[in-house]
Amino acid sequence: MEKIIVQGGQTLRGTLRVQGSKNAALPILAACVLVNGVCEIRNCPDLSDVRAAVRILRHLGCAVERGEDSLRVDARTVFRAAIPHALMREMRSSIVFLGSVLSRTGRAALCTPGGCEIGARPIDLHLSSLRALGARIDETNGALCCTARGGLRGTTIRLRFPSVGATENILLAAAAANGTTTLYGAAREPEIGDLIRFLNACGARIRDLGAGTLKIEGVPCLHGCTHRVIPDRIAAVTYMAAAAVTGGDVTLTDIVPAHLACMTNVFEQAGCRIEEADDRLHLRAPERLRAVRDIRTAPYPGFPTDAQAAIMAALATADGVSTIEETIFENRFHHVCALRRMGADITVEGCTALLRGVERLHGAAVSAVDLRAGAAMVVAGLGAQGETVIDQIQHIDRGYEKIEACLQALGARIERSADSGSTKPEQQFPLRLLPLRYG
Numbered sequence: 001m002e003k004i005i006v007q008g009g010q011t012l013r014g015t016l017r018v019q020g021s022k023n024a025a026l027p028i029l030a031a032c033v034l035v036n037g038v039c040e041i042r043n044c045p046d047l048s049d050v051r052a053a054v055r056i057l058r059h060l061g062c063a064v065e066r067g068e069d070s071l072r073v074d075a076r077t078v079f080r081a082a083i084p085h086a087l088m089r090e091m092r093s094s095i096v097f098l099g100s101v102l103s104r105t106g107r108a109a110l111c112t113p114g115g116c117e118i119g120a121r122p123i124d125l126h127l128s129s130l131r132a133l134g135a136r137i138d139e140t141n142g143a144l145c146c147t148a149r150g151g152l153r154g155t156t157i158r159l160r161f162p163s164v165g166a167t168e169n170i171l172l173a174a175a176a177a178n179g180t181t182t183l184y185g186a187a188r189e190p191e192i193g194d195l196i197r198f199l200n201a202c203g204a205r206i207r208d209l210g211a212g213t214l215k216i217e218g219v220p221c222l223h224g225c226t227h228r229v230i231p232d233r234i235a236a237v238t239y240m241a242a243a244a245v246t247g248g249d250v251t252l253t254d255i256v257p258a259h260l261a262c263m264t265n266v267f268e269q270a271g272c273r274i275e276e277a278d279d280r281l282h283l284r285a286p287e288r289l290r291a292v293r294d295i296r297t298a299p300y301p302g303f304p305t306d307a308q309a310a311i312m313a314a315l316a317t318a319d320g321v322s323t324i325e326e327t328i329f330e331n332r333f334h335h336v337c338a339l340r341r342m343g344a345d346i347t348v349e350g351c352t353a354l355l356r357g358v359e360r361l362h363g364a365a366v367s368a369v370d371l372r373a374g375a376a377m378v379v380a381g382l383g384a385q386g387e388t389v390i391d392q393i394q395h396i397d398r399g400y401e402k403i404e405a406c407l408q409a410l411g412a413r414i415e416r417s418a419d420s421g422s423t424k425p426e427q428q429f430p431l432r433l434l435p436l437r438y439g
């Protein structure tokens with residue numbers, strides 16, 4: 001099993017280009033199924049979740065080729081409407097294929113992706129919205145069998161919560177439906193904006209009327225296009241946290257500063273100086289961060305739940321008491337345990353974490369229990385004294401492209417190891433062979 005090994009205490013300096021957005025690329029790849037043509041998706045990160053989406057596309061009948069930083073998807077040959085369980089469970093966001101497969105083929109058979117470490121993650125909003133668009137959905141033991149004989153029909157949908165995935169599924173299903181759909185209470189994350197730009201470039205007619213209202217005029221068919229995926233704001237904030245926790249001085253390029261506004265504000269409150277230009281940001285951190293009170297995760301433009309773990313890792317050593325409230329997912333404090341093991345003083349009450357900043361964390365053996373918790377372990381390890389060994393790094397690889405190479409470029413001492421752990425021989429246990437017993 002591969003591990004990431006971090007020797008903490010190096011100040012990060014330099015310039016890093018931020019990868020394309022995972023959460024924008026995945027629904028755009030699902031949207032390719034709608035297109036009777038060829039799409040070229042540029043700035044598409046090479047991640048295990050993206051590779052899982054490519055396997056689904058190929059299974060459905062698409063021809064997919066990987067270029068240097070792009071994917072070319074030819075969906076003219078789609079011939080399947082069923083996605084096997086093994087492919088669905090590779091990544092949770094596979095549910096976003098439901099809207100596009102149903103719209104393209106008039107049916108879809110797949111299973112619910114199920115809950116995960118961070119919460120139950122129901123899909124009731126996805127299903128009720130697709131039903132409102134005219135889909136018939138039978139749900140038995142997690143298997144979804146959906147049909148839309150005669151096609152999907154435009155309608156009015158009001159989401160009780162601005163779910164990102166449900167908004168994406170509605171966009172995909174309604175883009176080629178008969179008639180117009182008005183969606184109230186849509187998610188407003190930048191990744192939704194990118195999906196709309198992609199669909200419109202393919203001939204869809206989607207207008208963002210502001211305040212979470214989208215008007216989607218269904219069109220008979222979509223054509224191919226070339227699209228560049230937006231930069232990954234969560235990868236950007238992870239590298240900002242890494243720079244901040246080491247007292248670093250780092251420039252991030254190929255970002256959209258406006259997408260980071262809420263997070264930039266937190267780093268400024270923590271004492272970092274931040275300068276922004278068109279597509280770049282320069283962060284200079286103080287020797288020690290200041291605590292930040294009242295961070296509260298919320299749908300965009302609020303503070304993103306996906307940035308919560310990395311910020312917590314950075315604030316674990318800030319001067320004073322910080323508080324972070326998680327409002328999006330019910331179970332997203334798994335990283336607290338590992339941070340405590342590294343010496344952090346964090347207590348959790350309900351959905352609020354109280355961080356009493358300690359002078360320094362120390363290295364430890366920890367696990368990347370989920371994607372963003374794993375990134376938080378890397379951030380914590382970079383600021384800690386000594387060696388941190390992180391296992392279960394397949395979770396990190398779902399969302400970060402070559403994380404160790406990116407951080408090495410900023411001067412971090414971090415490496416990936418295929419062996420069982422520590423790079424320090426004195427920390428390895430001597431191997432004692434026991435006599436074999438037969439019989």
Ligand code: UD1
Nearest residue numbers: 023093121122123124125126163164165166305306328329
């Ligand atoms: C997406 C992101 C994920 C991010 C999350 C919130 C992708 C691939 N993933 O996940 O990284 O953390 O947005 O910004 O883009 N909910 C329901 N019923 C539903 C759907 C959602 O109750 O039908 C609830 C969820 O349980 C959760 C909340 O709504 O508590 C937010 O979920 P949602 O916005 O749908 O997140 P995802 O699309 O799964």
